[in-house]
Amino acid sequence: GIQVEQSPPDLILQEGANSTLRCNFSDSVNNLQWFHQNPWGQLINLFYIPSGTKQNGRLSATTVATERYSLLYISSSQTTDSGVYFCAVCNRRTGGGNKLTFGTGTQLKVEL
Amino acid sequence: KAGVTQTPRYLIKTRGQQVTLSCSPISGHRSVSWYQQTPGQGLQFLFEYFSETQRNKGNFPGRFSGRQFSNSRSEMNVSTLELGDSALYLCASSPGQVSTDTQYFGPGTRLTVL
Numbered sequence: 001g002i003q004v005e006q007s008p009p010d011l012i013l014q015e016g017a018n019s020t021l022r023c024n025f026s027d028s029v030n031n032l033q034w035f036h037q038n039p040w041g042q043l044i045n046l047f048y049i050p051s052g053t054k055q056n057g058r059l060s061a062t063t064v065a066t067e068r069y070s071l072l073y074i075s076s077s078q079t080t081d082s083g084v085y086f087c088a089v090c091n092r093r094t095g096g097g098n099k100l101t102f103g104t105g106t107q108l109k110v111e112l
Numbered sequence: 113k114a115g116v117t118q119t120p121r122y123l124i125k126t127r128g129q130q131v132t133l134s135c136s137p138i139s140g141h142r143s144v145s146w147y148q149q150t151p152g153q154g155l156q157f158l159f160e161y162f163s164e165t166q167r168n169k170g171n172f173p174g175r176f177s178g179r180q181f182s183n184s185r186s187e188m189n190v191s192t193l194e195l196g197d198s199a200l201y202l203c204a205s206s207p208g209q210v211s212t213d214t215q216y217f218g219p220g221t222r223l224t225v226l
Contacts, residue, residue, distance in 0.1 A: 030212050031212050031213075033215065035217070041149075041219065041220045041222065042217060042218070042219045043202065043204075043217040044217075045214065045215075045216060045217075048214040050212070086155065098143050098160055098167075098204075098206050098213060098215060099145070099157045099160060099168045099170070100145070100147075100157065100204075101157070102147075102154060102156075104154050105154070
């Protein structure tokens with residue numbers, strides 16, 4: 001099946017710093033989503049971005065589908081940005097439907 | 113619109129028991145997927161239901177089963193619980209049957225097996 005790798009696995013930032021999280025995937029995808037998992041475990045949708053670039057406030061994301069990677073940018077980080085960031089993908093070879101394959105996540109900690 | 117809801121939020125069971133978890137999707141969504149999250153294995157797909165039919169299944173033993181009702185609500189059942197079934201179980205809903213749909217997750221049910 002499709003493989004999803006995220007880097008870095010852990011990241012510690014000072015408040016106000018910028019960061020880039022990366023997601024590499026091993027096959028073509030028709031669905032790619034970025035999520036933030038809050039301390040209570042809920043996955044919060046950040047972006048649906050199988051290709052192209054999107055921005056939402058301090059967050060933006062870019063997916064280069066032909067090169068099989070996606071980047072999540074966090075600018076002017078805040079302590080509330082702490083948590084785990086997941087990339088998840090879906091492709092036709094996963095058997096159809098909505099099966100998402102998740103990466104192992106990036107654990108982000110933003111300190112004062 | 114209300115988001116995805118899951119009940120119960122927390123559950124403690126003992127080995128050998130069975131458990132049923134419930135998920136109500138966003139109104140109008142017809143696809144419900146279930147995922148298991150553990151520290152060792154990460155987030156893994158269990159199964160997906162669309163219009164009361166299982167459309168896709170992950171690599172889990174037959175002790176894990178599910179169903180979907182005509183109102184799109186879904187339940188998953190785990191029989192003969194094992195310690196390794198302790199996990200956060202997440203449910204996701206999406207509008208239809210195409211893999212390009214955005215999936216929205218519920219708050220999860222945290223299951224502890226003693």
